[in-house]
Amino acid sequence: MLNVEMLRPLVEAAWGRDTCDPAGRDEWRPENPSWSQCGVTALVVQDLLGGDLIHGEVHMNGAKAWNHYWNRLSDGTEVDLTADQFRVLNGASVVNGQVVHRPPEGPRRCREEYELLRERVLVALSAERAE
Template sequence: MLNVELLRPLLRAAWGPDTCDPAGREQWRPDNPARGQCGTTALVVQDLLGGDLILAEVQVDGAKVGNHYWNRLPDGTEVDLASDQFHPGEVVVGGRVQQRPPGPPRRCREEYERLRQRVLSALPEAAGR
């Protein structure tokens, strides 16, 4: 049965600069593969496991520097597969359910579709383990 623990390594293996939010691509590094992956990752997790998208601000010294997404699964468990991306001093503040518009995302559509396809392609292999 598909679950977060099965998805976690598949997503991490699928991340790259080409699945990262273009606004933060220059900060993506192989030693910090989660950087800029939260939006696309949260969408793929929602596609496969359902639940809600949660959106919060990322702040440095009290000033907003970005956004951060994660998931609340149908059973109420919150899962943030890109939480290890943050640099010292970056703080995630708040968090509210974000309604997903119908259809593909308007922002980062290519990155989302690339990540989703990589994960879907790896699922049959992972399920056979």
Template sequence: MHVDGTKVGNHYWNRLSDGTEVDLTAEQFLPEEVVVNGHVVARPPDAPRRHREQYELLRDRVMTGLARVTAVRAELNDVPCADRGPLQTARMQKAVSDSASLTRVGHRPSCR
């Protein structure tokens, strides 16, 4: 992360296997704080040694949240786009909101 062209820190976020980027902390930065030169850091095969309990709690919450969103998406995929309405949109928004505040993961099911 840079401010006025000077590196002042690091910022990490997640990229899911489908390429979706999830950044739950992007809103914390001031307008002059800019994330630049992002690069992929391979996830270690096991949980970190430090703060393992917190890591596992967060991981469980994220996995549960993603499962909820996936389940609602699958259910809504069976509903033709023309028949989707405010109720289905509200259900997806609630699933996302209830799922550990994963606000950047699929706001609504896509229609093709």
């Protein structure tokens, strides 16, 4: 059965500049591959593991700077595969996490990036299971 620890390396290997939110694409670097990947990653994790999407705010110096997304699995475990993107930001904190509902028509923003990440992860998962 698929779990977070099996999924994590597949997702991390699938990230690239082309799966990054366009708003953060200029700052994306291979040394920080999770940068601006939170929305698409949280959707793919939800596709494969279920649970809830959580939305929070990234605050810098007390003010909202960005949005951030992660997951809460059905057993209550919170999973944030992109939390380390903030290691380069001194003073960043994620606050106000709330469950949000996924639009039934799919993501409104970053649809192409989501579909690309999802396809890469599914291909890698299929290859892993074939071995």
